[in-house]
Amino acid sequence: MTTVYDDLGDQDTGEVPIRRIRFTINGMKKVAEVEPRLLLSHLIRRGLGLTGTHMGCDTTNCGACTVLVDGKAIKSCTMLAVQADGHEITTVEGMATASELHPLQEGFKEEHGLQCGFCTPGMMLAAKALLDTNPDPTEEDVRWALSGNLCRCTGYQNIVKSVLWAAAKLRGEPAEPEPAGEPAEEA
Amino acid sequence: MYPSRFRYEAPRSLGEAISLLTEGGDEAKVMAGGQSLVPLMKLRFASPELIVDINNIGGLDYHRADADGTLRIGALCRHADLEHSDLLKGTQPTMAAAAPLIADPLVRNRGTLVGSLCHADPQGDWASVVTALGGSVIAQGAQGRRAIPVADFVTGPFENTLEPDEIAVEAVIPPAQGTRSGGYLKLERRVGDFATVGVAVALETADGTVRRAGIALTGVGGSTIAVTAAADALAGKALTPEVIEQAAELAAQAAKPRTDHRGSAEYKRHMVRTFVVRLLSRDLEPAERAA
Secondary structure, eight states, X not given: OOOOOOOOSSXXXXXXXXXXXXXXXXTEEEEEEEOTTOBHHHIIIXXXXXXXXXXXXXXXXXXXXXXXXXXXXXXXXXXXXXGXXXXXXXXXXXXXXXXXXXXXXXXXXHTTOOSSOSSHHHHHHHXXXXXXXXXXXXXXXXXXXXXXXXXXXXXXXXXXXXXXHHHHHHTTOOOOOOOOSSOXXXX | OOOOOOEEEOOSSHHHHHHHHHHHGGGEXXXXXXXXXXXXXXXXXXXXXXXXXXXXXXXXXXXXXXXXXXXXXXXXXXXXXXXXXHHHHHHOHHHHHHGGGSSOHHHHTTOBHHHHHHHTOTTOHHHHHHXXXXXXXXXXXXXXXXXXXXXXXXXXXXXXXXXTTOEEEEEEEOOXXXXXXXXXEEEOSSTTSOOSEEEEEEEEEETTEEEEEEEEEESSSSSOEEOHHHHHHHXXXXXXXXHHXXXXXXXHHHOOOOOBTTBOHHHHHHHHHHHHHHHHHTTSOGXXXXX
Protein backbone atom coordinates (compact mmCIF):
# COMPACT_ATOMS: atom_id res chain seq x y z
CA MET A 1 0.00 0.00 0.00
CA THR A 2 1.24 3.44 -0.85
CA THR A 3 0.63 6.45 1.31
CA VAL A 4 1.16 9.89 -0.15
CA TYR A 5 2.12 12.65 2.26
CA ASP A 6 1.84 16.41 2.02
CA ASP A 7 5.30 17.86 1.41
CA LEU A 8 5.70 20.51 4.05
CA GLY A 9 9.18 21.34 2.76
CA ASP A 10 10.64 20.91 6.23
CA GLN A 11 12.65 17.74 5.67
CA ASP A 12 14.56 15.80 3.01
CA THR A 13 12.65 12.74 1.83
CA GLY A 14 15.48 10.50 3.05
CA GLU A 15 14.95 11.75 6.60
CA VAL A 16 11.24 10.93 6.76
CA PRO A 17 10.86 8.13 9.28
CA ILE A 18 8.64 5.34 8.00
CA ARG A 19 7.29 2.47 10.03
CA ARG A 20 5.63 -0.68 8.80
CA ILE A 21 2.43 -1.65 10.61
CA ARG A 22 0.08 -4.59 10.40
CA PHE A 23 -3.60 -4.25 11.22
CA THR A 24 -7.08 -5.48 10.35
CA ILE A 25 -9.72 -3.17 8.92
CA ASN A 26 -13.30 -4.36 8.39
CA GLY A 27 -12.03 -7.93 8.57
CA MET A 28 -9.29 -7.46 5.97
CA LYS A 29 -5.67 -7.86 6.98
CA LYS A 30 -3.40 -5.04 5.84
CA VAL A 31 0.21 -3.97 6.00
CA ALA A 32 1.00 -0.29 5.63
CA GLU A 33 4.03 1.93 5.66
CA VAL A 34 3.27 5.08 7.58
CA GLU A 35 5.02 8.11 8.89
CA PRO A 36 4.54 8.23 12.69
CA ARG A 37 2.77 11.58 12.56
CA LEU A 38 0.08 10.27 10.21
CA LEU A 39 -3.26 10.22 12.02
CA LEU A 40 -5.43 7.12 11.96
CA SER A 41 -8.18 9.13 10.24
CA HIS A 42 -5.77 10.01 7.41
CA LEU A 43 -4.62 6.43 7.02
CA ILE A 44 -8.24 5.34 6.72
CA ARG A 45 -9.34 8.08 4.31
CA ARG A 46 -6.26 8.58 2.16
CA GLY A 47 -4.27 5.41 2.56
CA LEU A 48 -7.19 2.99 2.36
CA GLY A 49 -9.62 5.21 0.43
CA LEU A 50 -12.38 4.55 2.97
CA THR A 51 -13.95 7.99 2.95
CA GLY A 52 -16.95 7.02 5.06
CA THR A 53 -14.93 8.12 8.08
CA HIS A 54 -15.41 11.87 8.10
CA MET A 55 -13.12 14.58 9.36
CA GLY A 56 -15.17 17.26 11.06
CA CYS A 57 -13.46 19.47 13.61
CA ASP A 58 -10.01 17.80 13.61
CA THR A 59 -9.74 18.94 17.26
CA THR A 60 -11.21 16.00 19.25
CA ASN A 61 -14.60 17.64 19.66
CA CYS A 62 -17.14 16.45 17.12
CA GLY A 63 -16.85 12.66 16.81
CA ALA A 64 -17.42 12.59 13.02
CA CYS A 65 -14.21 10.53 12.71
CA THR A 66 -15.38 7.86 15.20
CA VAL A 67 -14.23 4.33 14.39
CA LEU A 68 -14.00 1.17 16.47
CA VAL A 69 -10.57 -0.01 17.59
CA ASP A 70 -10.83 -3.50 19.10
CA GLY A 71 -14.56 -2.85 19.48
CA LYS A 72 -14.20 0.44 21.34
CA ALA A 73 -15.38 3.72 19.85
CA ILE A 74 -12.58 6.27 19.57
CA LYS A 75 -11.85 9.47 17.66
CA SER A 76 -9.55 8.52 14.80
CA CYS A 77 -8.27 12.12 14.45
CA THR A 78 -6.76 11.75 17.92
CA MET A 79 -4.88 8.50 17.47
CA LEU A 80 -1.70 7.98 15.47
CA ALA A 81 -1.90 5.49 12.61
CA VAL A 82 1.19 3.69 13.96
CA GLN A 83 -0.77 2.98 17.12
CA ALA A 84 -3.15 0.79 15.10
CA ASP A 85 -0.31 -1.74 14.75
CA GLY A 86 -1.68 -5.13 15.78
CA HIS A 87 -5.24 -3.86 16.28
CA GLU A 88 -8.60 -4.36 14.63
CA ILE A 89 -10.44 -1.38 13.15
CA THR A 90 -14.06 -1.13 12.08
CA THR A 91 -15.32 1.74 9.95
CA VAL A 92 -18.79 2.42 8.60
CA GLU A 93 -17.86 0.49 5.45
CA GLY A 94 -17.60 -2.61 7.62
CA MET A 95 -21.19 -2.47 8.84
CA ALA A 96 -23.31 -3.60 5.88
CA THR A 97 -22.89 -6.85 4.00
CA ALA A 98 -23.11 -7.01 0.21
CA SER A 99 -26.84 -7.66 0.34
CA GLU A 100 -28.02 -6.27 3.66
CA LEU A 101 -27.76 -3.08 5.65
CA HIS A 102 -26.73 -3.28 9.29
CA PRO A 103 -29.80 -2.86 11.55
CA LEU A 104 -28.37 0.50 12.66
CA GLN A 105 -28.22 1.68 9.07
CA GLU A 106 -31.76 0.42 8.56
CA GLY A 107 -32.80 2.23 11.75
CA PHE A 108 -31.37 5.52 10.55
CA LYS A 109 -33.33 5.06 7.32
CA GLU A 110 -36.59 4.10 9.03
CA GLU A 111 -36.49 6.81 11.69
CA HIS A 112 -35.05 9.59 9.55
CA GLY A 113 -31.89 9.60 11.65
CA LEU A 114 -29.92 11.80 9.27
CA GLN A 115 -30.31 15.12 7.57
CA CYS A 116 -27.02 16.23 5.99
CA GLY A 117 -25.44 12.91 6.94
CA PHE A 118 -22.02 14.19 7.92
CA CYS A 119 -22.11 12.98 11.52
CA THR A 120 -23.93 9.73 10.63
CA PRO A 121 -20.99 7.30 10.28
CA GLY A 122 -19.61 8.42 13.64
CA MET A 123 -23.04 8.23 15.26
CA MET A 124 -23.59 4.70 13.94
CA LEU A 125 -20.23 3.43 15.15
CA ALA A 126 -20.62 4.98 18.61
CA ALA A 127 -24.08 3.37 18.69
CA LYS A 128 -22.67 0.02 17.52
CA ALA A 129 -20.16 0.04 20.39
CA LEU A 130 -23.07 0.65 22.77
CA LEU A 131 -25.33 -2.08 21.35
CA ASP A 132 -22.48 -4.61 21.25
CA THR A 133 -22.19 -4.34 25.05
CA ASN A 134 -25.73 -3.30 25.98
CA PRO A 135 -28.38 -4.84 23.70
CA ASP A 136 -31.30 -3.32 25.61
CA PRO A 137 -30.35 0.31 26.30
CA THR A 138 -32.69 2.94 27.70
CA GLU A 139 -33.09 6.24 25.88
CA GLU A 140 -30.82 7.74 28.55
CA ASP A 141 -28.13 5.11 27.82
CA VAL A 142 -28.27 5.98 24.11
CA ARG A 143 -28.01 9.72 24.74
CA TRP A 144 -25.11 9.13 27.10
CA ALA A 145 -23.26 6.89 24.63
CA LEU A 146 -23.68 9.44 21.81
CA SER A 147 -22.75 12.46 23.93
CA GLY A 148 -19.32 12.69 22.27
CA ASN A 149 -20.83 12.95 18.77
CA LEU A 150 -22.13 16.27 17.52
CA CYS A 151 -24.87 16.74 14.91
CA ARG A 152 -24.78 20.21 13.39
CA CYS A 153 -28.30 19.66 12.01
CA THR A 154 -29.35 19.06 15.65
CA GLY A 155 -31.22 15.96 14.59
CA TYR A 156 -30.57 14.19 17.88
CA GLN A 157 -34.17 13.18 18.54
CA ASN A 158 -34.36 10.98 15.45
CA ILE A 159 -30.83 9.68 15.91
CA VAL A 160 -31.78 8.39 19.36
CA LYS A 161 -34.97 6.84 17.91
CA SER A 162 -32.91 5.19 15.13
CA VAL A 163 -30.60 3.56 17.65
CA LEU A 164 -33.52 2.32 19.76
CA TRP A 165 -35.14 0.97 16.56
CA ALA A 166 -31.93 -0.91 15.73
CA ALA A 167 -31.63 -2.25 19.26
CA ALA A 168 -35.17 -3.66 19.06
CA LYS A 169 -34.47 -5.21 15.66
CA LEU A 170 -31.23 -6.77 16.88
CA ARG A 171 -33.12 -8.27 19.83
CA GLY A 172 -35.54 -9.79 17.32
CA GLU A 173 -38.53 -7.71 18.41
CA PRO A 174 -41.09 -6.72 15.79
CA ALA A 175 -41.04 -3.04 14.79
CA GLU A 176 -43.68 -1.08 16.69
CA PRO A 177 -46.29 0.61 14.50
CA GLU A 178 -46.26 4.43 14.66
CA PRO A 179 -48.94 5.65 17.07
CA ALA A 180 -51.50 7.60 15.03
CA GLY A 181 -51.82 10.96 16.78
CA GLU A 182 -53.36 11.01 20.27
CA PRO A 183 -53.83 7.64 21.94
CA ALA A 184 -57.38 6.46 21.43
CA GLU A 185 -59.76 6.65 24.40
CA GLU A 186 -60.66 3.36 25.96
CA ALA A 187 -64.21 2.53 24.90
CA MET B 1 -3.71 19.00 10.75
CA TYR B 2 -0.47 17.11 11.21
CA PRO B 3 1.87 17.15 14.15
CA SER B 4 5.43 18.16 13.26
CA ARG B 5 7.76 15.24 12.54
CA PHE B 6 8.94 13.11 15.43
CA ARG B 7 10.67 9.82 16.06
CA TYR B 8 8.27 7.22 17.38
CA GLU B 9 9.13 4.34 19.69
CA ALA B 10 6.74 1.87 21.27
CA PRO B 11 8.81 -0.07 23.81
CA ARG B 12 7.54 -3.27 25.42
CA SER B 13 9.03 -2.71 28.88
CA LEU B 14 9.35 0.15 31.36
CA GLY B 15 13.14 -0.28 31.42
CA GLU B 16 13.32 0.19 27.67
CA ALA B 17 11.00 3.22 27.87
CA ILE B 18 13.16 4.84 30.56
CA SER B 19 16.32 4.29 28.46
CA LEU B 20 14.62 6.00 25.52
CA LEU B 21 13.57 8.92 27.73
CA THR B 22 17.09 9.24 29.14
CA GLU B 23 18.40 9.36 25.59
CA GLY B 24 15.74 11.85 24.46
CA GLY B 25 16.11 14.21 27.42
CA ASP B 26 13.97 17.34 27.29
CA GLU B 27 12.83 16.61 23.74
CA ALA B 28 11.17 13.30 24.59
CA LYS B 29 7.56 12.89 25.63
CA VAL B 30 5.60 9.94 26.96
CA MET B 31 2.30 9.15 25.26
CA ALA B 32 -0.39 7.13 27.05
CA GLY B 33 -3.96 7.86 25.87
CA GLY B 34 -2.80 10.81 23.80
CA GLN B 35 -6.15 12.59 24.15
CA SER B 36 -4.49 15.84 25.22
CA LEU B 37 -1.04 15.35 23.71
CA VAL B 38 -2.13 14.54 20.14
CA PRO B 39 -4.34 17.67 19.88
CA LEU B 40 -1.51 19.77 21.33
CA MET B 41 0.91 18.33 18.76
CA LYS B 42 -1.55 18.91 15.92
CA LEU B 43 -1.90 22.54 16.95
CA ARG B 44 1.92 22.69 17.26
CA PHE B 45 1.70 23.81 20.88
CA ALA B 46 3.91 20.79 21.53
CA SER B 47 6.57 19.53 19.11
CA PRO B 48 8.47 16.74 20.85
CA GLU B 49 11.28 15.14 18.84
CA LEU B 50 10.69 11.72 20.36
CA ILE B 51 7.41 10.10 21.33
CA VAL B 52 7.68 7.15 23.69
CA ASP B 53 4.33 5.38 23.34
CA ILE B 54 3.78 3.26 26.47
CA ASN B 55 0.63 1.52 25.18
CA ASN B 56 2.52 -1.69 24.36
CA ILE B 57 3.90 -2.08 27.88
CA GLY B 58 1.97 -4.85 29.60
CA GLY B 59 0.62 -4.73 33.13
CA LEU B 60 -0.11 -1.00 33.43
CA ASP B 61 -3.87 -1.05 32.77
CA TYR B 62 -4.94 -2.05 36.30
CA HIS B 63 -6.78 -0.38 39.10
CA ARG B 64 -6.95 -2.32 42.34
CA ALA B 65 -7.17 -1.96 46.10
CA ASP B 66 -4.54 -3.32 48.47
CA ALA B 67 -5.63 -5.18 51.61
CA ASP B 68 -5.37 -1.94 53.66
CA GLY B 69 -7.62 -0.05 51.21
CA THR B 70 -4.88 1.77 49.29
CA LEU B 71 -6.13 2.28 45.72
CA ARG B 72 -3.61 1.92 42.88
CA ILE B 73 -4.31 3.09 39.33
CA GLY B 74 -1.88 2.07 36.60
CA ALA B 75 -0.65 4.42 33.87
CA LEU B 76 -2.79 2.71 31.20
CA CYS B 77 -6.03 2.52 33.18
CA ARG B 78 -8.50 4.40 30.96
CA HIS B 79 -11.18 6.80 32.16
CA ALA B 80 -13.78 4.32 30.85
CA ASP B 81 -12.33 1.55 33.05
CA LEU B 82 -12.86 3.79 36.08
CA GLU B 83 -16.32 4.88 34.91
CA HIS B 84 -17.46 1.25 34.81
CA SER B 85 -15.56 0.11 37.88
CA ASP B 86 -17.56 -1.65 40.61
CA LEU B 87 -14.59 -1.18 42.94
CA LEU B 88 -14.83 2.61 42.64
CA LYS B 89 -18.62 2.62 42.95
CA GLY B 90 -18.35 0.75 46.23
CA THR B 91 -15.34 2.46 47.80
CA GLN B 92 -14.50 5.80 46.16
CA PRO B 93 -17.52 8.11 45.88
CA THR B 94 -15.53 11.16 44.75
CA MET B 95 -13.76 9.25 41.97
CA ALA B 96 -16.92 7.39 40.92
CA ALA B 97 -18.71 10.75 40.58
CA ALA B 98 -15.93 12.29 38.51
CA ALA B 99 -15.20 9.43 36.08
CA PRO B 100 -18.35 9.81 33.91
CA LEU B 101 -17.80 13.58 33.71
CA ILE B 102 -14.35 13.40 32.09
CA ALA B 103 -14.53 14.64 28.48
CA ASP B 104 -16.91 12.42 26.44
CA PRO B 105 -17.36 8.64 26.03
CA LEU B 106 -15.00 8.43 23.02
CA VAL B 107 -12.18 10.26 24.77
CA ARG B 108 -12.79 8.20 27.92
CA ASN B 109 -12.07 5.03 25.93
CA ARG B 110 -8.47 6.12 25.39
CA GLY B 111 -7.53 8.80 27.91
CA THR B 112 -5.96 7.83 31.24
CA LEU B 113 -6.13 9.20 34.78
CA VAL B 114 -2.37 9.22 35.24
CA GLY B 115 -1.90 10.97 31.89
CA SER B 116 -4.43 13.59 32.92
CA LEU B 117 -2.48 14.26 36.13
CA CYS B 118 0.76 14.61 34.12
CA HIS B 119 -0.88 16.94 31.62
CA ALA B 120 -1.64 19.27 34.58
CA ASP B 121 -4.35 21.23 32.82
CA PRO B 122 -5.90 23.71 35.32
CA GLN B 123 -9.22 22.47 33.98
CA GLY B 124 -8.36 18.79 34.38
CA ASP B 125 -10.89 17.07 36.62
CA TRP B 126 -8.74 14.24 37.94
CA ALA B 127 -6.10 16.53 39.44
CA SER B 128 -8.74 18.06 41.74
CA VAL B 129 -10.18 14.68 42.66
CA VAL B 130 -6.79 13.14 43.47
CA THR B 131 -5.74 16.29 45.36
CA ALA B 132 -8.90 16.18 47.49
CA LEU B 133 -8.19 12.53 48.26
CA GLY B 134 -4.59 13.28 49.28
CA GLY B 135 -3.23 11.04 46.52
CA SER B 136 0.21 10.82 44.98
CA VAL B 137 1.94 9.86 41.76
CA ILE B 138 4.57 7.13 41.56
CA ALA B 139 7.36 8.14 39.19
CA GLN B 140 9.83 5.60 37.85
CA GLY B 141 13.13 6.65 36.32
CA ALA B 142 16.72 5.56 35.87
CA GLN B 143 17.35 6.27 39.59
CA GLY B 144 14.40 4.15 40.78
CA ARG B 145 10.91 4.90 42.03
CA ARG B 146 9.61 7.77 44.12
CA ALA B 147 6.20 8.92 45.35
CA ILE B 148 5.22 12.54 44.71
CA PRO B 149 2.11 13.95 46.48
CA VAL B 150 -0.18 15.37 43.78
CA ALA B 151 -0.14 18.76 45.54
CA ASP B 152 3.64 18.88 44.84
CA PHE B 153 3.39 17.14 41.47
CA VAL B 154 1.37 19.76 39.63
CA THR B 155 3.34 23.00 39.84
CA GLY B 156 1.48 25.17 37.35
CA PRO B 157 -0.51 25.13 34.16
CA PHE B 158 0.76 22.16 32.09
CA GLU B 159 3.74 21.73 34.42
CA ASN B 160 4.65 18.79 36.60
CA THR B 161 7.74 17.84 38.56
CA LEU B 162 8.72 14.69 36.62
CA GLU B 163 12.38 14.48 35.62
CA PRO B 164 12.96 14.02 31.87
CA ASP B 165 13.79 10.32 32.36
CA GLU B 166 10.81 9.59 34.60
CA ILE B 167 7.47 7.98 33.76
CA ALA B 168 4.42 8.37 35.99
CA VAL B 169 3.56 4.69 36.35
CA GLU B 170 0.82 4.79 38.96
CA ALA B 171 -1.50 7.03 40.96
CA VAL B 172 -2.06 6.07 44.60
CA ILE B 173 -5.01 6.98 46.83
CA PRO B 174 -4.34 6.34 50.54
CA PRO B 175 -6.84 4.35 52.62
CA ALA B 176 -9.65 6.21 54.42
CA GLN B 177 -9.63 6.99 58.13
CA GLY B 178 -13.28 6.09 58.61
CA THR B 179 -16.16 6.06 56.15
CA ARG B 180 -15.69 7.80 52.83
CA SER B 181 -18.20 10.22 51.41
CA GLY B 182 -18.10 13.19 49.09
CA GLY B 183 -18.41 13.68 45.39
CA TYR B 184 -17.51 15.74 42.37
CA LEU B 185 -19.69 18.39 40.76
CA LYS B 186 -18.83 19.94 37.42
CA LEU B 187 -20.54 22.81 35.66
CA GLU B 188 -20.03 22.53 31.91
CA ARG B 189 -21.74 24.16 28.96
CA ARG B 190 -22.11 20.84 27.17
CA VAL B 191 -20.78 17.30 27.42
CA GLY B 192 -17.08 17.17 26.65
CA ASP B 193 -16.40 20.80 27.44
CA PHE B 194 -13.87 21.81 30.03
CA ALA B 195 -15.22 22.67 33.47
CA THR B 196 -16.55 26.17 33.99
CA VAL B 197 -16.27 25.22 37.66
CA GLY B 198 -15.49 21.85 39.22
CA VAL B 199 -15.45 21.02 42.92
CA ALA B 200 -14.09 17.81 44.45
CA VAL B 201 -14.96 17.00 48.06
CA ALA B 202 -13.54 13.95 49.85
CA LEU B 203 -14.60 13.28 53.43
CA GLU B 204 -13.54 10.57 55.85
CA THR B 205 -15.81 10.43 58.89
CA ALA B 206 -16.00 8.30 62.01
CA ASP B 207 -18.35 8.58 65.01
CA GLY B 208 -20.11 11.58 63.51
CA THR B 209 -16.98 13.71 63.13
CA VAL B 210 -14.82 14.45 60.13
CA ARG B 211 -11.44 12.70 60.45
CA ARG B 212 -10.03 13.99 57.21
CA ALA B 213 -11.39 16.34 54.58
CA GLY B 214 -10.14 17.38 51.17
CA ILE B 215 -11.57 20.06 48.92
CA ALA B 216 -10.07 20.99 45.55
CA LEU B 217 -11.24 23.24 42.73
CA THR B 218 -11.08 22.83 38.94
CA GLY B 219 -11.06 25.60 36.35
CA VAL B 220 -11.06 28.58 38.70
CA GLY B 221 -7.35 29.42 38.72
CA GLY B 222 -4.01 28.97 36.97
CA SER B 223 -3.77 25.44 38.36
CA THR B 224 -5.73 23.02 40.51
CA ILE B 225 -6.52 24.70 43.84
CA ALA B 226 -6.32 22.70 47.07
CA VAL B 227 -8.49 24.49 49.62
CA THR B 228 -6.55 23.49 52.73
CA ALA B 229 -8.22 26.19 54.87
CA ALA B 230 -11.64 24.68 54.22
CA ALA B 231 -10.34 21.16 54.85
CA ASP B 232 -8.80 22.29 58.16
CA ALA B 233 -12.06 23.99 59.15
CA LEU B 234 -13.90 20.67 58.72
CA ALA B 235 -11.40 18.41 60.47
CA GLY B 236 -12.49 17.20 63.90
CA LYS B 237 -15.97 18.70 63.57
CA ALA B 238 -19.42 17.31 63.05
CA LEU B 239 -21.02 18.51 59.83
CA THR B 240 -23.54 21.17 60.76
CA PRO B 241 -25.05 23.83 58.48
CA GLU B 242 -22.75 26.42 60.14
CA VAL B 243 -19.58 24.39 59.59
CA ILE B 244 -20.60 23.70 55.98
CA GLU B 245 -21.29 27.38 55.37
CA GLN B 246 -17.85 28.29 56.73
CA ALA B 247 -16.07 25.73 54.52
CA ALA B 248 -17.98 26.94 51.46
CA GLU B 249 -17.00 30.53 52.21
CA LEU B 250 -13.32 29.55 52.55
CA ALA B 251 -13.47 27.65 49.26
CA ALA B 252 -15.06 30.62 47.49
CA GLN B 253 -12.29 32.86 48.87
CA ALA B 254 -9.59 30.44 47.67
CA ALA B 255 -10.93 30.44 44.09
CA LYS B 256 -9.17 32.74 41.64
CA PRO B 257 -11.64 32.73 38.76
CA ARG B 258 -11.36 34.93 35.70
CA THR B 259 -14.18 36.28 33.62
CA ASP B 260 -14.25 34.56 30.21
CA HIS B 261 -16.68 33.12 27.69
CA ARG B 262 -17.73 30.47 30.23
CA GLY B 263 -18.95 33.01 32.78
CA SER B 264 -18.04 35.94 35.00
CA ALA B 265 -15.60 35.62 37.87
CA GLU B 266 -18.41 36.45 40.30
CA TYR B 267 -20.64 33.70 38.89
CA LYS B 268 -17.86 31.12 39.07
CA ARG B 269 -17.05 32.04 42.67
CA HIS B 270 -20.73 31.73 43.52
CA MET B 271 -20.84 28.27 41.92
CA VAL B 272 -17.83 27.15 43.98
CA ARG B 273 -19.70 28.10 47.16
CA THR B 274 -22.90 26.42 45.96
CA PHE B 275 -21.16 23.18 44.96
CA VAL B 276 -19.31 22.92 48.29
CA VAL B 277 -22.56 23.37 50.20
CA ARG B 278 -24.32 20.79 48.01
CA LEU B 279 -21.57 18.20 48.35
CA LEU B 280 -21.15 18.60 52.10
CA SER B 281 -24.89 18.70 52.79
CA ARG B 282 -25.51 15.26 51.35
CA ASP B 283 -24.75 13.60 54.67
CA LEU B 284 -27.09 15.91 56.60
CA GLU B 285 -30.65 15.02 57.48
CA PRO B 286 -32.94 16.67 54.89
CA ALA B 287 -34.35 19.08 57.51
CA GLU B 288 -30.88 20.46 58.28
CA ARG B 289 -29.94 21.20 54.68
CA ALA B 290 -29.69 24.75 53.49
CA ALA B 291 -32.47 25.68 51.12
